[in-house]
Amino acid sequence: MQLLSKPENLNYKKKREYETFHFFQLALTERNWTGSDYITKEDCAWFINELKEFDDAFNNMFGHVLTKSRFTFLLDTSIFSDEIPxxxxxxxxxxxxxxxxxxxxxxxxxxxxxxxxxxxxxxxxxxxxxxxxxxxxxxxxxxxxxxxxxxxxxxxxxxxxxxxxxxxxxxxxxxxxxxxxxxxxxxxxxxxxxxxxxxxxxxxxxxxxxxxxxxxxxxxxxxxxxxxxxxxxxxxxxxxxxxxxxxxxxxxxxxxxxxxxxxxxxxxxxxxxxxxxxxxxxxxxxxxxxxxxxxxxxxxxSAYHTLYDLQGKEFDNEEQTKDVLRTISDWVINRIKDKSKYSLPRKNWLHPVKSELFSSMGINYIYFEDISTIGGPSEEELLIKAHAFMEDGAEILFPLFDPNSWDDLNAVQCALIAYSLCLFHDVAIEQNYEMLQQEARVPGRNSFEYLLVTHSSHTDPTPLQLNNKSNGKSAVTEKNADKESHIKNEHWVSFHFRRLQPGYKASERQRAVASKYGIKKLPTGFTFVDSHVRGEKNNEEEKMRFSALDILNKTLSKLDTYYNLEKTH
Known part of the structure; x- marks a missing residue:
């Protein structure tokens, strides 16, 4: 299934403005965010144009009884769908x-x-x-x-x-x-x-x-x-x-x-x-x-921020890093089946972030607000709305855009999308998670009753570890009292990617091994490190279980080290 595509005109870096009329201001969204019809702002330009034509006439009609209005309207282009009766x-x-x-x-x-x-x-x-x-x-x-x-x-x-x-x-x-x-x-x-x-x-x-x-x-x-x-x-x-x-x-x-x-x-x-x-x-x-x-x-x-407000460590090679993040994300997207219905736990939960990169930037928690399918330019698209909570109380709101829409994002911002996508994979596809009844508080929000933790191929988090992650502003306040588990413990597969020294490239053997996992092209500057299987030594594809977060976190942890077995002569 296709992940959400971002319209070219949706530029989070540029301040956007409403159309101003005598008694109100109004804007259309750049695209539909709901519904099965793909509708862009340009498709609905007639509505704005007609409003402009009538504006002076209505000012003449009502200007003596109305003052400048305090009302602002934002219309999702989906409301102009022909499918509405x-x-x-x-x-x-x-x-x-x-x-x-x-x-x-x-x-x-x-x-x-x-x-x-x-x-x-x-x-x-x-x-x-x-x-x-x-x-x-x-x-x-x-x-x-x-x-x-x-x-x-x-x-x-x-x-x-x-x-x-x-x-x-x-x-x-x-x-x-x-x-x-x-x-x-x-x-x-x-x-x-x-x-x-x-x-x-x-x-x-x-x-x-x-x-x-x-x-x-x-x-x-x-x-x-x-x-x-x-x-x-x-x-x-x-x-x-x-x-x-x-x-x-x-x-x-x-x-x-x-x-x-x-x-x-x-x-x-x-x-x-x-x-x-x-x-x-x-x-x-x-x-x-x-x-x-x-x-x-x-x-x-709450102070709401976009992905573009998220800044952090600059990688020594931004494009290479984005390339490997795209590869992992594309692999996850290919595992999302068309027409399949994916659901999230209904309980009020937060996911404590398990990544040194994001922890160092002050990101404590992530949760998904909603999952839906909407009409895209060429096919149905999966819309996943995510929130990330920072130590200082800031809240980042971001949809998970398809890797093809990442051109104007830096590597850190792409990494947050990739992490969230991998979390979705582990929770909704593999159902590899556990719900711990531990209250978590974030500034400006009601408390969340559960922590959603995922399991890697080599270690499982414990309530003690989670308590040690807490801080004064985002604290786990209750001990483990109740669990809801969705764990598949056998046939674990956890490959990852490792950086190569300049002048080195992945061997044909590693490319062939990667292709068996559905990875058709290795990212530039990286090689493929094969997995080990926990449980029975049976790696038939339909029986394999993957922790996408484990794959991503291992890859991110190796970005500052190099794997130099295959040299280009």
Whole structure:
């Protein structure tokens, strides 16, 4: 299976910017991060272009009642997929009904029959207007047909309904806050000693508020993807809705992201700042899953970094090092079967990094947030979302890009992808891991209940060793209490690559041995070191078991030494 490909325009080194409109700012992702259709930003340029065409007109229309908006939108290109059902993109029922209303633009009120029909249509129009997703359609119609006898009345109904929904959300928020205060008083909770308990209650209140806000935003913009003009009307009502919240708190920035979820479009809301908006755009792969900033409550915000923020030891030959990392990664990718479904442990886990290279750089833990398949340029691609936690509390978010997309990465950054890919291999393919119930804490995050450790071909980690790896900021706080094991102990194979002295090359014999493991081409400047087999001396390929992490770590540990048996004459 193909691993995730990186679009040429996705440049993490270059600061990216949103398109700025009068009442909001907006950006499209460089490619789809979900869905089976491969869709690039260029494929959706029509949407941005149409928004630009309408922007001045809407400023003239609403500029006297709206100020510059604090809303930022990031749209995953997957929402423009042709596979999303038509009834989610457009409401033909309301479109046809609004066309019928033209018959009553100028009707004879003296005719009882026509007056009766007009009254029936007005009643039906009022009924349609109470549904949030219909409001942009009907409000647009009312502005386009200002002389229609229904126009003024229906505009007022919609505006009052939006205000009512906003007031209701505000009342629910105030009611929830009041309940929190009553709970603290009844349970006699101390603001300092019981801080975690109070915070847990507060989180539920925040989630309830977010759920109400998300419902309104997702419904008001439901049909706006196929008709950009509807997007402006949706934004107009979103601003009016949030105005009701502004009366009880300082207005902050709101970040709204969209991505495809099966046959529908999902919406995510986050309280934000200008700095966070830039951060979300830099991490567009994670727009649906970045930990949410606590809404309307003070809270510590994690510092998120990309692979490009990771710096470390420079290897004496960067390209050779990247070449061997590509070779190991390609070998792992070739072992990922097409159409196979791979899963991760469902428990809340972290993997303690077993690599001197990364430990020396302050990387303590890695975990995988999600695994999915998405449409790529030529075939389905495997998307693995990974997080790495640093000693200083920083968090690196990175998808595992295919080795063919590594050109603008340095060797250390490639090594982190390779390590994560090897971890995926050992956990999801070989199921060679053990879950130790030991709480691990990282700054700015809830604690993780389990440590996921893998087993090499020559030694198994112990709880004692893991405890010795801990430090003040990322500590293992409980002893081993429970285990979930997935271990295959026989037929272990653990080859690796070793650097050659300048002027040396691998022998034909070593190339032939490597080919038996599926390695068609040895990396420049390296030779292949064959494995030993633990258990029965049977190395039939289908019975072999590999620890990809062991292969990688052995190779990395030998980068500063040379193997000089084969010399070029």
């Amino acid at each position: 038509e009834n989610y993109k457009s409401n033909h029922k309301i479109i046809d009904f609004l066309e019928e209303l033209e018959d009553f633009e100028d009707f004879d009120e003296e005719s009882k029959e026509i007056a009766k029909r007009a009254k029936k249509y007005l009643s039906k129009l009022k009924s349609f207007s109470t549904k949030i997703e219909n409001m942009p359609y009907i409000y647009r119609w009312a502005l386009q047909y200002e002389d229609h006898p229904f126009s003024v009345q229906i505009k007022t109904i919609i505006e009052e309904e939006v205000k009512r929904i906003g007031i209701s959300s505000r009342k629910n928020w105030l009611s929830d806050r009041k309940k929190l205060i009553e709970t603290i008083r009844k349970k006699n909770l101390d603001p300092y000693k019981d801080k975690d308990k109070i915070s847990a209650i507060d989180v539920k209140i925040v989630e309830g508020c977010e759920k109400r806000d998300k419902h309104f935003v997702s419904q008001i913009l439901k049909y706006s993807i196929s008709e950009p003009s509807l997007f402006f009307y949706g934004v107009y009502f979103i601003i009016q809705y949030f105005k009701e919240m502004d009366e009880m708190m300082d207005a902050g920035y709101e970040f709204v992201s969209f991505e495809r979820d099966g046959n529908k479009v999902d919406v995510f809301l986050k309280d934000s700042t200008n700095e966070l908006n830039e951060l979300f755009l830099a991490h567009e792969t994670f727009i649906s899953s970045l930990p949410k900033v606590k809404r309307r409550a003070d809270g510590w915000v």
